[in-house]
Amino acid sequence: MGILRRGAYLVFAMQSMHVTAGSEQSMDHHYSPKEIAQFAKKVERYSAARHAHVFIIARVGQPSNTLPKGVEFTHVALAVYSQITMQNGETKQGYAIHNLYQKTDDPATSELIVDYPTDFFWSVKDLKxxxxxxxxxxxxQLLEAINNGVAKQVHNPKYSLIANPYNNRKQNCTEHTLNVINAAIYKTTDMAQLKANTQAYFQAQPLSVSRFKLFFGSVFKDDIYRKDHSGDVQVATFTSIRNYLEQYELLAHSAILTPDTPVQKRGEI
Known part of the structure; x- marks a missing residue:
């Protein structure tokens, strides 16, 4: 993606979301607040240096050695460069993260919450x-869709950790992110059409978890629900969304960042 002229950016800035800081975050953390804040700022700088006004962001919420084969991240959302109103009334430019989060007190239900990079990475098991x-x-297209409330229109609050992206019986964060992307690209929130397009063009990630484990998970945990899969379990993941965009030449850049990743300056956003 080429360097954007400042005038072009002003159009984005005028259209960007206006949000208020102060959403809830988990009190549990595995890194120091300073380490988390520094990493969150690195992610912001890296993305801004590549003129990312809207991008897909992912984090690791479980130890990597416990994740199924082929799954590298556990939570996916959309980051939007926005004018943010702080609790003291001041405004600043930064990234707001548009999430689908599972409810703590009702694990079979999800809600849409906007938070910020430090919140997003607060409880990660790996700074990646x-x-x-x-x-x-x-x-x-994504910015227009988000400003028009498309995220809410394609949200199904019936949550499953292993939701099937080819139907709308259940939903998780990654499927919801894919729904928003496809709604923006195809300019529709008709769920039947979105799922038909997903079936036709998107390749889901096969989930390498034994049927025994899936069965007992669905019995004892409300957030593990296998009944929306008619055959082998397939899910949307960060990697499968990235590959989908790349396959159809809709991807400008992708990366996996760690605290050791250098951030090269490429001009102001």
């Missing part, structure tokens, strides 16, 4: 981030 930056045209 997945970043997938769509092309400028797709970013514009």
């Amino acid at each position: 981030a997945g970043i997938a930056i769509p092309t400028l045209d797709v970013q514009k």
Whole structure:
């Protein structure tokens, strides 16, 4: 994606979401607040240096050695460069993260919450981030969709950790992110059409978890629900979304960041 002129950016800034800081975050953390804040700022700097106004962001919420084969991240959302109103009334530019979160007190239900990079990485088990930056045209489509409330329109609050992205019986964060992307690209929130397009063009990630484990998980945990899969379990993941965008030439840049990743300055956003 080429360097954006400042005038072009002003159009984005005028259209960007206006949000208020102060959403809830988990009190549990495995790194010091300073380490988390520094990593969150690195992710922001890296993305801003590549003129990412809207991008897909992912984090690791479980130990990597417990994740199924082929699954590298546990939570996926959309980051939007926004004018943010702080609790003291001041405003600043930064990334707001548009999430689908599972409710703590009702694990079979999800809600849509906007938080911020430090909140997003607060309880991670590994300081690692997945970043997938769509092309400028797709970013514009996503920004328009988010401003028009599309995220809410394609949200199904019936939560399953292993939701099938090819139907709308259950939903998790990654499927919801994919729904928003496809709604923006195809300019529709008709769920039947979105799922038909997903079936036709998106390749889900096969989940390498034994049927025995899946069965007992569905019995004892409300957030593990296998009944929306008619055959082998397949899920949307950060990697499968990144590959989907890349396959259809809708991806400008992708990366996996750690605290050791250098951030090269490429001009102001």
